[in-house]
Amino acid sequence: xxxxxxxxxxxxxxxxxxxxxxxxxxxxxxxxxxxxxxxxxxxxxxxxxxxxxxxxxxxxxxxxxxxxxxxxxxxxxxxxxxxxxxxxxxxxxxxxxxxxxxxxxxxxxxxxxxxxxxxxxxxxxxxxxxxxxxxxxxxxxxxxxxxxxxxxxxxxxxxxxxxxxxxxxxxxxxxxxxxxxxxxxxxxxxxxxxxxxxxxxxxxxxxxxxxxxxxxxxxxxxxxxxxxxxxxxxxxxxxxxxxxxxxxxxxxxxxxxxxxxxxxxxxxxxxxxxxxxxxxxxxxxxxxxxxxxxxxxxxxxxxxxxxxxxxxxxxxxxxxxxxxxxxxxxxxxxxxx
Numbered sequence: 408x409x410x411x412x413x414x415x416x417x418x419x420x421x422x423x424x425x426x427x428x429x430x431x432x433x434x435x436x437x438x439x440x441x442x443x444x445x446x447x448x449x450x451x452x453x454x455x456x457x458x459x460x461x462x463x464x465x466x467x468x469x470x471x472x473x474x475x476x477x478x479x480x481x482x483x484x485x486x487x488x489x490x491x492x493x494x495x496x497x498x499x500x501x502x503x504x505x506x507x508x509x510x511x512x513x514x515x516x517x518x519x520x521x522x523x524x525x526x527x528x529x530x531x532x533x534x535x536x537x538x539x540x541x542x543x544x545x546x547x548x549x550x551x552x553x554x555x556x557x558x559x560x561x562x563x564x565x566x567x568x569x570x571x572x573x574x575x576x577x578x579x580x581x582x583x584x585x586x587x588x589x590x591x592x593x594x595x596x597x598x599x600x601x602x603x604x605x606x607x608x609x610x611x612x613x614x615x616x617x618x619x620x621x622x623x624x625x626x627x628x629x630x631x632x633x634x635x636x637x638x639x640x641x642x643x644x645x646x647x648x649x650x651x652x653x654x655x656x657x658x659x660x661x662x663x664x665x666x667x668x669x670x671x672x673x674x675x676x677x678x679x680x681x682x683x684x685x686x687x688x689x690x691x692x693x694x695x696x697x698x699x700x701x702x703x704x705x706x707x708x709x710x711x712x713x714x715x716x717x718x719x720x721x722x723x724x725x726x727x728x729x730x731x732x733x734x735x736x737x738x739x740x741x742x743x744x
Contacts, residue, residue, distance in 0.1 A: 449591060456696065458583035462655040464695045465587070465594045469648030471675040471687030472601045473641045478673070479682030480605050481637045482617035483533070486669050487544030488645050490528070490551040491521035493664030495646030496653035497555065500568040503654065509575045511593060514650035521646025522639050524551075529638030533631055536620075545666060552664040567660035571653055583655070590651050597647045598688070604640060605684060613637055674717045680727025689729050 679690025
């Protein structure tokens with residue numbers, strides 16, 4: 408039975424060969440050129456944008472890639488990923504405040520806490536598909552939000568955690584410009600891990616499960632175990648982004664656990680391109696930069712603009728920006744041949 412959630416994802420998903428596969432099969436010089444462009448863009452970003460905005464782009468890029476790992480490569484639409492993003496933000500903030508550990512250690516602890524939380528949630532959620540999976544993840548995320556709101560002795564409730572430190576062996580990272588370059592290796596590690604996951608035999612099995620779970624099960628693959636593993640890995644990557652987000656703002660509020668945070672991550676993925684992996688990075692840059700520009704221009708209905716763009720992309724660019732661009736390039740290459 409096909410649900411209302413499955414249909415848009417299937418429509419937006421790139422047809423084989425996907426943009427990701429096309430890049431993987433490209434000549435070595437092209438892959439190295441794309442990598443060089445990505446490195447130069449990442450190093451230039453805080454010089455061309457306000458450093459705090461550049462930090463947010465990195466964090467949301469990790470979050471979007473974690474969602475795409477489930478949606479684009481496993482076929483699972485999660486509306487509750489804010490639970491892992493927010494859990495890591497709170498744990499990272501608490502560890503940084505009370506333990507005084509270097510911020511990479513605090514972020515790692517937060518990401519591991521998110522992965523641990525993903526185990527029981529995923530164990531129950533992956534037994535469902537389509538809209539039922541989405542609703543189960545949303546329900547669990549709302550439970551985490553309620554716990555964080557009521558456990559005020561730890562989370563400070565609506566007041567949030569304030570003054571989260573960015574300690575790193577005595578280095579002064581109060582300036583967002585220097586903090587950006589300090590977290591860049593962590594973000595690069597998360598993106599490289601996601602790339603390796605989808606290019607591994609494990610990732611190929613996930614795509615097979617996404618396309619035809621019954622056939623994958625008939626071939627002897629433990630479908631639920633693979634889905635659960637993907638869910639936990641996705642929670643870990645979302646936790647990395649959430650921990651860095653807490654440090655970037657030096658403040659953790661209940662907004663990091665709100666269901667609208669999960670919805671924004673889905674919008675970013677669809678905008679960039681479902682199943683393209685790097686489309687989430689592109690979508691994060693566009694959405695975060697657009698929100699920053701609108702907020703500084705005094706425009707209050709930011710959600711109206713981002714929602715309108717989301718609708719246009721779904722109607723006109725079903726593969727997202729990255730997927731549509733890759734499709735055009737493939738057609739041009741085919742005509743030249």
